[in-house]
Amino acid sequence: MTPRTADDAAPATEDLLRLEHQVCFALHSASRAFGGVYREALRDLDLTYPQYLAMLTLWEHGELPVKRIGELLRLDSGTLSPLLKRLEAAGLVQRTRSPQDERSVLVRLTAAGTALRLPAQEVPLRIAATTGLDPAELRVLHGMLQRLTDRLDVTGSPANAK
Amino acid sequence: MTPRTADDAAPATEDLLRLEHQVCFALHSASRAFGGVYREALRDLDLTYPQYLAMLTLWEHGELPVKRIGELLRLDSGTLSPLLKRLEAAGLVQRTRSPQDERSVLVRLTAAGTALRLPAQEVPLRIAATTGLDPAELRVLHGMLQRLTDRLDVTGSPANAK
């Protein structure tokens, strides 16, 4: 390691390694920074960003089993169970065991949860207002991140050999 | 919502809003996916990714006050204090109050902490091996994320008016 030779190829490798670590750090930072912006925008709704994501999936799909929400958000029950219990405690959702399959718990919106959709539509407007990002660049970024994530959690968890 | 009018401008706005939220989610997912890859790569070193970041700053800069580490990693004392205490408990760093300014706590590497740098140099190699990402794309991604973060935490926390 630390090849101080007169060669040129080796330092290029070192730069690549530094770059990987910088990208991961940048990702980490950007994610937290975005979290801060959403925290602000969601304050009135009394939702955290992950709770908002769960509400979005329910607003879009209607009643869903916990399993499916987990697939859509890439979260496991260890994260979702308490999160959904908090949403239930806030009166936004209702959880009932499925009659067809008692293992499954169906989550559906209450009236209050459904009603929250209207004020929630202001959230992306606020985000757009405080960030003012370039749509074209966002599109590129989105594509890169999706490809990155796909590659990372395929290679990262080889237990998915089915 | 869902403007089914024959107009074109309104749907474009709606697409932008959807895009913002998708980018944020993609960021969130990518960050967690990268976290999983690092978790694997750091298992042998008994470090979490944030602990690894703290060690990187110390390997690079030597002795640092907690304040400076927080600036470099964009973390506050509420996160850093327990993290550094865990690194101290693991015997990797030593914390001492600065004689010049008793408010400040200086963090420096122990022999074990310094020695860990050698095996840690394998970490980026492993990351590179499991991800196999395109350097050019990484460079673009890095630039976009940095600009994004800069814009987000300027606008997100206006308390930095100095």
Place this chain on the structure above:
DNA sequence: CACAATTCAGTTGTGCACAACTAGCTAGTA
């Protein structure tokens, strides 16, 4: 000098993320 404002690290409380595990249910099989 005195005293008010600021700085720095730490603590507390809440919530997310994830690993490891438990408990109940379902389905497939001997």
Place this chain on the structure above:
DNA sequence: TACTAGCTAGTTGTGCACAACTGAATTGTG
């Protein structure tokens, strides 16, 4: 039928992130 294997949600424990606060040390100002 009984038994096993796998699925689903939930629980426990650890660690990060952040807001709000505390307490000690320092700095600035009258």
